[in-house]
Amino acid sequence: MGDHSHGGPKSSGTVATAGQGEVEKFQDPGLPPHRPRLADKDPRAEKRAERQVAILFVISVIGTLLFFVGYFAIRLDETISTLRLQNFTLGMGTAFAMLGIGVGIVHWAKTLMPDHEIAEERHAVRTEEDRQIAETMVSEIISESGIKRRPLIRNTLLGAMILAPLPAIGILRDLSKDLNPDVLRHSMWDAGVRLTRDPDGTPIRASEVTIGSAFHVIPEGLNEAEHKLEEKAKAVVLLMRLNPEDLQVSPGREDWNYNGIVAYSKICTHVGCPVALYEQQTHHLLCPCHQSTFDLTQECKVIFGPASHALPQLPISVDSEGYLVATSDFHEPVGPSYWERG
Amino acid sequence: MSASTSPDTYQPKTSVGRISNFIDTRVGASSIVKEFGRKVFPDHWSFMFGEVALYTFVILLLSGTFLTLFFDPSMAETHYTGSYVPLKGVEMSVAYASTLDISFDIRGGLFMRQLHHWSALLFVASVSVHMLRVFFTGAFRRPRELNWVVGCTLLILALAAGFTGYSLPDDLLSGNGLRIIDGVIKAIPLIGTYLSMLIFGGEFPGTAIVGRLYVMHILVVPALILLMIAIHLFMVVVHKHTQYPGPGRTENNVVGFPVGPVYAAKAGGFFFIVFGIVAVIAANFQILPIWDYGPYDPSPVSAGTQPDWYIGFVDGALRLMPGVLGGFPFEYVIFGGYTLSLNVLLPALVPAGILFGLMFTWPWIERWVTKDNREHHILDRPRNAPFRTATGVAGVVWYCVMWAAASSDLIATHFHVSLNDVTYWLRALFFIGPIVGFMVTRRICLALQRKDREIVLHGRETGRIVRLPHGEFIEVHEPLNEYKLHRLVDFESPAVQPAVPDANGRITRTEKLRGRLSRFFFEDRVAPVTPAELEAAHGHGHAEVEETKPKAEVTSR
């Protein structure tokens, strides 16, 4: 649009200030004149608006009726499609019932009620007069209470008030009977505990685990355990088989796998979701919650994502009948890290 | 002893009159009516988000009460005997089973559950949009700073209400969410494991958590929300509502419509409209199909495990944080054999801490930087406060990057890209996004302000070309009428407030910082047009052909 740098420095163009010494502002022109609406001028438009509002209220009544039709007349047999129809009918009935009233009232206000804008004066939040009266009152109250003159009362009161609420916190101690973090170190696994299928609990033979398989495993006896879900939350395991040459075994763990069959904790070491996705060709375990990825060939070392340490490995072997058994509990706490983990 | 009651001189004639008179003489309703009956409220659509929040909260209370009549928060084990075939006989908690019963075996139950959950999503969304509106128009400035703090508290309470609510059905999705929260709590140094066991009543998952969340969800949190809403609305009434700049609007008045009848009709009607909208959504769109997820069990998990949208930014931060960076793990054992899990603590606490910290304290930060302690009842159009708008957009971009990260796996499947690449990109955007957002927004605001100046000085381009007698072609501009003009010039553009020495003549370090911030924010500024400039523009070289509309059709919009 051309150069219109009136009253401002031409230089950077980012600054446009008022002209030198000019601080005056435009005068407020006051409220603009009222413009009458159709319904204000034309009695036929007014009647039409009235009819429209009335029709909207009638639509609301129809909506309410539709709700009752949906509730009583669409029988809830066992199929999902009638449930879907009933949900739709109840919902749309409610919707029309509500929208009819709402749109009707708003249309009434917009077209028929007066739309003159009114200006109302604001009041100060506080007047100086009020402040002085309040100040006087407060100093009278304080001096009559005597708290300033009696430091002994004040100090002991303070001490009492600070301590008094503490029982309300202390009484919450029994929100949990046991508070021993050591329970996190141990799971149901132990020497000789068989690996069984999740959820039915049948034991697994080593010969059944072929290359590319992923078995979801729970310890034998879990389904009858007293605190089933709590134990399960520490004991779930993934069982897979690799070619023994593909496994990088660190010293001390040579007998933790059985002919390339390995078992790892299924609880993610990030914040505890089940790490359940096994990619059989890449040998990666992926946790779907925050995408922590573990490499099965490197003893489930973390290769991507927010987890910081590898999945604990469950040492396994076979018993005399060929069923897979654990040879001990995990050698470290499973699941997310905590302060006392060490 | 006898009170000096003069015989009531007012004798009502109608039955309605007699009832009202009865109440009035007992509680003094006349003075209330006098104070509030014709109170003026300004009318702008952007002021209605607070109302949407209030109304969705009412819908939540109503639908929630219905649900409490049928929901059983017990975590005792049971086997399903209801009508949903794919779960027949399956072992589950009573809480989950009762939610299935509500969905499949109680008429209207599914609709009420969906109405409740959809309104919850809209509740938090409208609280957020309302908060953004208040922020970007500067409505939190004196005297409304305390109301802003109450509002921020309401946002946090809304998040708490939502989280405790969707964890109640004890399904696989929310159960894994609780598992994640437990993992985050356990990562807290010193007290984490104890907190986790206290909250869950022992080891995870325990049998207490749903019942405890239930108490929070139906009693404690709604009570706190109601209390905060009461304080919030009380202050709005005391301070009166703010208004946008425009003709007839000053710092000392409120221009709008009276409560009775117009504003009450519109606001009251709007309640029904919001209810109707949520009912349409609940009638047509399924939400949280717990029957698909199945009951919570620590073993299974579903692909695409996300929390409800408003908790998404925390989940996204957890996803973006690398656990190991260049061989350096973010979790290590410190002296004494204790484990510090920064890979969990940093994303869970730092971004939320920064966002909420800045949010709560922003009115004071702005006051400190601008040294503006005056009352403000006229709002800023966002373009007229580039520093605030740009900072707000930077915060929003940061939040949105984390929010997007929560759906990284869905982004990967839908746009056929690699999940890992999505994470890498978002990690970069986490740092670069807010900076770029700030810079771009500030430039856009300044450009819009300059455009406003152009329009004020030279009027609206009508698109009509006229050939002057001496041969020159010009475009006809239509100058703004005084009402439209006033809206575009009625603002203040704060200037830089350089650091000043204090009483002892020294410039303190904080004052130096403030001076630097002031320069960074306000160095580039566009000031409103003054009358003198407009005169100068009209007396300009060109004999521009100007048109004025007839007075009768002058409007302010």
Next chain:
Amino acid sequence: MKALSQKRRHPLAAIALLLMGLLVTGGLYAVAGTVNEAQAATTTYSAQDIQEGEKLFVANCATCHGIGAVGAPEGAHGNQAGPSLIGVGAAAVDFQVGTGRMPMQMTGPQAQKKPAQFTEEQTTQLAAYVASLGAGPEIPSEEILDTSQGNPAEGGELFRVNCAMCHNAAAAGGALTRGKFAPSLAGVSEEHIYEAMVTGPQNMPVFNDANITPEGKRDIVAFLKTIEAQGAPGGFALGSLGPVSEGLLIWTAGLGVVIAFTIWLTQRSS
């Protein structure tokens, strides 16, 4: 359809279902399968099928899988254009070729489903040829695919433990690492679902018959077909993707409609 649904509510229907359930569960434990014992009726292929299959194989598959399906030579990074198919069984061929995944458009870890390139007869011939190279999982029989004999509730439990983490609890699909994904199971035939479980295509684990028994697989298929047929009771399912699509709906359509109403409400009437 109406008559059928009323029959389902017949008082004897519950007893019939119970009896069937007892039979199936009892049968499950009685027939504890070993790994590769084909519960399926053994399909017998004619010599001509095998011959035709070999011709098709040489023309379309051998470039990646090698003559005689021994597999391509290993590349520089230990990659193989196509692995050996000896022992993969007819089921694998029927799945891969029947869903159009093979022949692959380009080599990589993810074989995309696309329109099948071969007719059913040709697919059978290819399957016959590969099956003749070495024993492997056979094409499932009609009876094991008969979902009316399956228990959807037990199938659901198995599905959630073994499948939902990749395919999503409602079988809508999910992401794997580095651009791979587990596809949605909507519209996939019972046969292909069964074959995928028993052969473990691409990165999907192998669920041999000792891991999930044939009856368990049938339950899973019954479960999948039940939820596919029943539809979403609450309305549109928005892709069954969970809170992300729900949040998106509220922020776009939901707030959009609300804002539209607020603008209408505060506008001056004409």
